[in-house]
Amino acid sequence: MDTPYSSAPLPVWERPEPQPRAAPVPLSRAKIAATAIRLADAHGLDGLSVRKIAKELGVGPMRLYDYVINRSELLDLMVDTVYAQIAEAGQRSEWRATVLALAQATREAALDHEWFADLIGGRPHLGPHALAVGESTAAALSQAPGVRGIDDLQRALGALDAFVVGALRREITERRAARSTGTDVSAWQAALGPYLTRMLETGRYPTVARLVIDGAHLNAEEAFHHNLTTILDGITSHPRT
Template identity: 30%
Template structure:
């Protein structure tokens, strides 16, 4: 028989010595480490060091690092209150997308962990139920509704991961936005002059979004509009 999931197990049994910490404390510490140093820095040993104890002591609270990851994801999903739906499914999907984007920008490591990971914690389930309920009243079966939500969240994760990666590259370079763009433009001219990439050259030379200071916002909004328009296009026409 499979061992009960962490969500099925009480935090502390009635037997044994009183525990010095709580799951919430351990989770908050792990989240702080991931925010500051990346998810790769999170280990049972590293978290235990923050409490001045050994890694073995944490196994009284969680059975594995994967369980700790589950607790971390669920904790950050509960940080921000879910916005009540308006009844306009387009507006409500947009709000869900922006809500998710804000969470990933606060905690970039979540984009990697949430991809393909089962969503089972209370905050995770609440968020998924909220997203599905935005589609209430639309002529879709349960499979279609879940595909819409999965597609929306996959878009948000992918776009926001790109934003975070580019911001980190700019930070490491020590350049401001204008200097960073100038460096890219210089190389872009070399590529354009080669004549090998006419479509990319047209994009670089004629597109306005890549050169705008708010390009991340514009790009996200335009891509999100395509996702939502795609959902609308598959609805039966009245």
């Protein structure tokens, strides 16, 4: 099935589901995506393959290619399934509450599905639920007092996206490091505490010392909300001159 622009196949979201077959196991793209998500949650993206998904579903691997033509399409379906959960948070009456809710829902989704953090931040996701989240976010930010036109909106969206992606990847990376090393962040800090104290006592790092000694030590959730609020305050209170 060709598009009007090239011989490339239509995106997976525009192709109709294959006709039901007289087979012991009924399939659908939603069922395939749900199974792939369960496997990725348990084993990560490196442990995900069409063969493993087919085995989990009790079908032959070739049957899955009736529904997705390659791994990229499979990942697209998985990501958009997660975005469907995030989209449910975007129903708020006030712009700031909408942005906060969507960002928090995105964080919760990434913590539930760590592989999701590996797939965001690159090329835009264009599935229907990803577009719905993008629409809700852009529509909300367009109502912020500091956003006065399309250029301001693009900058605001860019700043918000950069923060969310960076914060989630950092948090997920720390979780993975704790699992792989058997040392959580508190134990790591305790182990390196004496060294850091000696370095700060040299007086060569006075600003870092202030941050370590006098700064607030927030947990990951508190830090995410605090930094997100800082960004929204900047969008609202400090319009570009």
